[in-house]
Amino acid sequence: MPTLFAVVTISFFLIRFAPGGPFSLERPLPPQIMENMIRAYRLDLPLWRQYLDYLWNVAHGDFGPSYIYRDFSVGQLMMQSLPYSLQLGTYALILAVLGGVAAGVVAALRQNGIVDYLVMSVATVGVTVPNFVVGPVLSLVFAVLLSWLPAGGWGDGSARFLLLPTIALALPQLAVFARLTRGSMIEALRADHIRTARAYGLSRRAVVVTHAMRGALLPIVSYLAPCAAALLTGSVVIEEIFGIPGVGRYFVQGALNRDYTLVMGTVVLIAVFIVVLNLVVDILYAQLDPRIRHD
Amino acid sequence: MAADAILSIRDLRVVFDTEDGPLEAVKGIDLDVEAGETLALVGESGSGKSQTMMAVMGLLAGNGRASGSARYRGEELLGLSPSALNRFRGAKITMIFQEPMTSLDPLYTVGRQIAEVVRRHRRVSGRAAHTRAVELLTLVGIPEPERRVDSYPHELSGGQRQRVMIAMALANDPDLLIADEPTTALDVTVQAQILELLRDLQQRLGMAILLITHDLGIVRRFAGRVAVMRRGEIVETGSAEAVFTRPSHAYTRMLIDSEPHGTKTPPPSTAPAVLEARNVSVDFALRSRGFFARGAGTMRAVHGASLRLKAGETIGIVGESGSGKSTLGRAILRLLPSEGTVRLDGRDISALGRSGMRPLRRQLQLVFQDPYGSLSPRLTVSAIVTEGLLVHEPGLTSAERHRRAGEALTEVGLDPAARNRYPHEFSGGQRQRIAIARAVAIRPKVLVLDEPTSALDRSIQVQIVELLRRLQAEHGLSYVFISHDLAVVRALSDYILVMKSGRVVEEGPTAEIFEAPREDYTRTLIAAAFLTTLGTAAEARPQASGDTPER
Incomplete structure (x- = not known):
């Protein structure tokens, strides 16, 4: 709760310091209309008053009207776009975690072998190449050149449409998971209790899966919260490239248009996700590691 | 066979x-x-x-x-x-x-x-x-x-x-x-x-x-x-x-x-007291739960311990881990906040702050157990040994500092030519010698040695014990020697404090403690260290020796 409050407060004032306002257009509005608009949206009140009003409203679940999409409230815009982002993000998250952990474990078990080098090279590319490159390249190869898949849009929401954006969205995170997993797995395999497990004749599977992997998962679980929040609340770039009507687009458009309430709405949404996911991760962590349960 | x-x-x-x-x-x-x-x-x-x-x-x-x-x-x-x-x-x-x-x-x-x-x-x-x-x-x-x-x-x-x-x-x-x-x-x-x-x-x-x-x-x-x-x-x-x-x-x-043997000759009874600690207690704050739960309580690690260290004397502090012996050692060096009074050469230093203590630090030095962790891996031996001189004798020229470092290394039995090498190039015993050289280079009066031999092989322990005895005789150093190893303590100490759960449960001259321990705890510690060295397997367990031939 204190975290959320801080996020709301800081971003509320930050966006107000940005030059311009929601109604500064290329062709300025007549002064009379401008004044009426400002009064209608209560932007004439002192800033502290606006801030208190906003807090009050948000606390009651009202994110206010959008200044640009005037027929919609911010809440409505969110409800419309969030399902798209959530769905795409969930697929990407599953792909990133499963693919990354699997690749990392394999690389760790074949440390300094060919497979290891291969996985790590791909992972390095995944981390370093930004997704505004990966997205268009995927789109170019599979949609334009090979014509296997559509180049963009949500379509009917089937795998055909979602495959490319999911891969483009997941790839950098998958690479991070692979690197993290490899590192912590190598560490875990060196632990004294792994030597014990081997000395007691446990099968390779039991040594690797039951004893090494569970320990190695701990740092990965810690990274899960920020990663999930980033993926689920929509990626600005991916949604733009593939024309997905998700939350990410509103965030950018809101910021560019100085649509104060829309920006604030997306910020609060992301903050809520991060806070909730962190809580989930803490609970998960305690489930995995008995040492932190009682302290 | x-x-x-x-x-x-x-x-x-x-x-x-x-x-x-x-x-x-x-x-x-x-x-x-x-x-x-x-x-x-x-x-x-x-x-x-x-x-x-x-x-x-x-x-x-x-x-x-x-x-x-x-x-x-x-x-x-x-x-x-x-x-x-x-x-x-x-x-x-x-x-x-x-x-x-x-x-x-x-x-x-x-x-x-x-x-x-x-x-x-x-x-x-x-x-x-x-x-x-x-x-x-x-x-x-x-x-x-x-x-x-x-x-x-x-x-x-x-x-x-x-x-x-x-x-x-x-x-x-x-x-x-x-x-x-x-x-x-x-x-x-x-x-x-x-x-x-x-x-x-x-x-x-x-x-x-x-x-x-x-x-x-x-x-x-x-x-x-x-x-x-x-x-x-x-x-x-x-x-x-x-x-x-x-x-x-x-x-x-x-x-x-290579079991340490011999005992130390005590200093004359007229020797002046160098360091005196009276009624020293140390509390550790227990970690509190949550942000608002303050004052979760404290744990008393040392309960009113006193000691009087004379010039040229060695006081051994023995006990199990967690008995408070290291904490007491740090408290008398004023490295931890504590209650009670500590006097150095008759002067009360218990109220001195960090800066007040600094000029006195040179007289009080500490050597740690772990010769691997207590030397910076990125400094040469020479830099490690001269660092203290830079602080405590800033007037020295660089040449004089290096001469002093060379002397200190020779004194602890290392070749001064090795001074441009790094700690990882030395064995555990040699590193402990470097740590001792660092402490003696600034010519302290009191050296607190916290388990300095515990991480070393027996044959190396004996060498370190002999080195410590020789340095003490040559420079009139006073030692506080903290260890769980009574064999080493006996070879070095004039006087022994036995600690258990933060309290001094028994103290006395070394011979008295070993010949007539009063506390069961002391007896256990001695038995654990010496029973093993007093006879063969058969002698150590008379009732078991009869069983063996039957098989």
Whole structure:
């Protein structure tokens, strides 16, 4: 709760310091209309008053009207776009975690072998190449050149449409998971209790899966919260490239248009996700590691 | 002899591929372990004693290769695939390790880990394996086994964890238990209990024990036969009695003689007091839960301890880990906030702040236990030794500083030519000499030595003890010597404080403490350190010696 409050407060004032306002257009509005608009949206009140009003409203679940999409409230815009982002993000998250952990474990078990080098090279590319490159390249190869898949849009929401954006969205995170997993797995395999497990004749599977992997998962679980929040609340770039009507687009458009309430709405949404996911991760962590349960 | 050997090692070699080329850790050794016997494999660190058994168990590190032969009841173990080896590992041949704190998986209950080993080698139900785990915990003397079976390793003490490891080792009625330095990481009094347990279990269950250790005290009390290893070779084998009374190899003689001996001549009774601490108490704040829960309470680590250290005197502070001995040592150096008064040369320093203490620091120096962690790896030896001079004698020219550093290194028996090298290029004993050189370079009056010999091999300990005695005689230093090792304490101290749970439970001149200890606790500490060195296995356990011939 204190975290959320801080996020709301800081971003509320930050966006107000940005030059311009929601109604500064290329062709300025007549002064009379401008004044009426400002009064209608209560932007004439002192800033502290606006801030208190906003807090009050948000606390009651009202994110206010959008200044640009005037027929919609911010809440409505969110409800419309969030399902798209959530769905795409969930697929990407599953792909990133499963693919990354699997690749990392394999690389760790074949440390300094060919497979290891291969996985790590791909992972390095995944981390370093930004997704505004990966997205268009995927789109170019599979949609334009090979014509296997559509180049963009949500379509009917089937795998055909979602495959490319999911891969483009997941790839950098998958690479991070692979690197993290490899590192912590190598560490875990060196632990004294792994030597014990081997000395007691446990099968390779039991040594690797039951004893090494569970320990190695701990740092990965810690990274899960920020990663999930980033993926689920929509990626600005991916949604733009593939024309997905998700939350990410509103965030950018809101910021560019100085649509104060829309920006604030997306910020609060992301903050809520991060806070909730962190809580989930803490609970998960305690489930995995008995040492932190009682302290 | 080889007929009833359960483990028969012939011409075993272990080679590690390193960046500097192949390194031969074990150089063709022969060794037989007979059913039901206790064989000690003795040697100092780096002698290859652990790697020998790691090779037999197929546990060598990735860059290690073993060749030769190791047969268990006639079946060759070397070169077996891991899955073929798993028929023996954990069932017929089991192993316990030096590090009870980390040898168990922290994420599973001890019961689960024992049950896992049981079920790996026997077809039993989960329930039966659980019952077996409780039974085993009872056998190794864990209190409340039904409850403890569901404990996680971090909820148990070091001694209890080692008992759990022993329970795991016994789970499938092994023929051979390999104990790799099983008590080294434990408190002296706990060491004695674990050894007692191992001996008792061996008599009841009849398995052979192969004990890997550097501690001759344990060997003498515990083992029937001894093999002495040095630089990858076995230099001597024989019955414990023969090896201890008539060692044939010079190295064995050196090991046996390397128990610290001699005592210190006390300073004249007229010597002035250098450091006086009266009624020193130290409290540690316990970590509070949550942000708002303040004042969760404090833990008193030292309760009103007093000591009076005369010029040229050594006071030994002994006790188990957690007894508050190191905390007291830091409190009298004013490195920790404490109550009570501390006087240096009659001047009350207990109220001085950080800056007030700084000019006095040069008279009070500290040497730590861990010669690896207490020297900065990125500074040369010269930089390490001269650093204190920069602070305390800023007037010195660079040439004078280096001359002083050279002197200090010569004094601790190091070649001053080595001063441009880095700590990692030195052995543990040499590093401890560097740490001592750093302390004496600024010519202090009082040196607090916190377990300075505990991480070192016996033969090196003796050298450090002699070095400390010589420095003290030459410079009139006063020592506060903190240790759990009473053999070393006796060789160095004039006066001893015995600490338990933060209190000084007994104190007196060294001879008095050793000849007529008043407290049971003191007796336990002495017994743990010396019973082992006073006779052979048979003498140390009169009631057991009658049982042995029957087998």
